[in-house]
Amino acid sequence: MPTTVSVLSNITDFVVNEGHGVKGLSEMGLQTLPKQYIQPLEERITPTTVILDDQIPVIDMSNWDNDTKLIGEKICNAAEKWGFFQIINHDISLDVLESVKEATYRFFRQPAEEKNKHSKENSSTNNVRYGTSFTPKAEKALEWKDYLSLFYVSDEEAAALWPSALREEALDFLRNSEIVIKKLLEALMKGLNVKEIDETKESLLMGSKRINVNYYPKCPNPELTVGVGRHSDVSTLTILLQDNIGGLYVKKLDSETWVHVPPIDGALVINIGDALQIMSNGRYKSIEHRVMANGSNNRISVPIFVNPKPSDVIGPLAEVLENGEEPIYKQVLYSDYVKHFFRKAHDGKDTVDFAKIK
Ligand SMILES: COc1cc(/C=C/C(=O)SCCNC(=O)CCNC(=O)[C@H](O)C(C)(C)COP(=O)(O)OP(=O)(O)OC[C@H]2O[C@@H](n3cnc4c(N)ncnc43)[C@H](O)[C@@H]2OP(=O)(O)O)ccc1O
Ligand SMILES: O=C(O)CCC(=O)C(=O)O
Ligand SMILES: [Fe+2]
Secondary structure: OOOHHHHHHOHHHHHHHOOOHHHHHHOOOOOOOOHHHOOOHHHOOOHHHEOOOOOOOEEEOOOOOOOHHHHHHHHHHHHHHOOEEEEEOOOOOHHHHHHHHHHHHHHHHOOHHHHHHHEOOOOOOOOEEEEEOOOOOOOOOOOOOEEEEEEEOOHHHHHHHOOOOOHHHHHHHHHHHHHHHHHHHHHHHHOOOOOOOOHHHHHHHHOEEEEEEEEEOOOOOHHHOOOEEEEOOOOOEEEEEEOOOOOEEEEOOOOOOEEEOOOOOOOEEEEEOHHHHHHOOOOOOOOOEEEOOOOOOOEEEEEEEEEOOOOOEEOOOHHHHOOOOOOOEOOEEHHHHHHHHHOOOOOEOHHHHHHEOO
8 A cells, every 4th residue: 555655746646547536545534635636716616606595496397297388487497597406206216316326336435446447548448437537637736526437328338348336227327317308308498499309309419328426535625626626517418416415516697606506315406518508599508517525525426418419510409590599609510519628627618619609
C-alpha cells in the first residue's frame, strides 16, 4: 500500500492512472484536500448564491391515465420554467431503484485493479468507461467524483462487456424506465405541437441511452471543491436517481441563484438536456446544475441519459418552426456535439453555443 506522502506527491498517478479514484484518496483518511481539487472561488457552491424559499416542481404521475392533459401541462410548464422537476409515483418499483443503488456500491467497492480494467486506456470498448472527475486532461481543477459510464447497444453486448457487479441491475433500471420516458416525451412533444411520436421521432428523441453510476466519496474540505462542476446535460432528457444524502444544485432560470434538489424517497429527478433545448428551439430549458461534495457521507447517483443516436442530425423541429418562428439553432451532427462536450472541462452552458446560429 503506498504511503500518504507518496500518493500526495503524485495524485494523478494514484487517482487517475492507477484507478484508485477519489474513493481511494478519501479512504486514506486525508485531513486536507489536495491542491489539485481546489476550485477557483467562483466555482465553489457558497450559501450566498443559494436560495432556500424556492424548489423545482414535484409532479405526481399516479393519475396519468385519467389526467394525461393536466399532468402533461405540468411537465411542459416545468420544462419551460425550470428545465428540472422531480416525479413521484412513476411506476418504477422501489426494488429496482434500491437494487441499482446497491449494485453501484458493489461496483465501487471492488479493488482499483478490477475497476481500472474499464478505464479509457485499458478497456477494449468505448462503450464502457470507468473514470474520475470529468476530463482530467482538460481541467484546471479536478472534480471530487468517480464514475462508470455505460453506453447501451444491446443486452448481448452488455452481457459481454458490462461489469458483472452491476450489469443486471443497470439493465433492469434501463428497461423499467422505458414507460415513464415515453410518457414524458409524449407530454413534451404535445407541448411543441407534435401530435404523434412516430418511429422516426422516437429514434431521434430516444435512439440511444447511456447509464452512468456516480460515486462521490466523503471529502475532507467539501467547501473548497465540487462533486460535479457547472454543466448542462447533452441528452434529450435525463432521469436521475439520487440517494438520500443531497447535494445537487440547479440554477434558477435567468438568475445567478441556485436551488437545492432535496432527496425524496422513491422520486426521480428529470431534466431537459441540450438536445431537447435545441429541438424545441429554446422553449424547453437545459439548465446548469452541479453537485456539492460532502464532508460526512459518501453519495451515489445513477443518471440515465436519453439521447438521439450519434449519427442523428439535430436541430429545431419542423413543427416548432411551422408558425414562422426563426430558428436560433443550426443542424448539427449529434456525435460532433457530444464530442465537443467531452473534450472540454465543465463550463456551464457554453456547450450549447456550438449549435447556435451566430
Ligand atoms: C457530468 O459528468 C458526466 C457526464 C457524462 C455524460 C453526460 C451526458 O449528457 S451523456 C449523453 C451523451 N450522449 C451519448 O452518449 C450518446 C451519443 N454518443 C456518442 O455520440 C458517442 O458515443 C461519443 C460519446 C461521442 C463517443 O464517440 P466515439 O466515436 O467513441 O468518440 P471518442 O473519440 O471515443 O470520444 C470523444 C471524446 O469524448 C470522450 N468520451 C467519450 N465517452 C466518454 C464518457 N462516457 N465519459 C467521459 N468522456 C468520454 C473521449 O475520451 C474523447 O475525448 P479525447 O480527449 O480522448 O479525444 C459522462 C461522464 C461524466 O463524468
Ligand atoms: O449526481 C447528481 O446528482 C448529478 C450528476 C450529473 O449531473 C450528471 O451525471 O450529469
Ligand atoms: Fe448532469
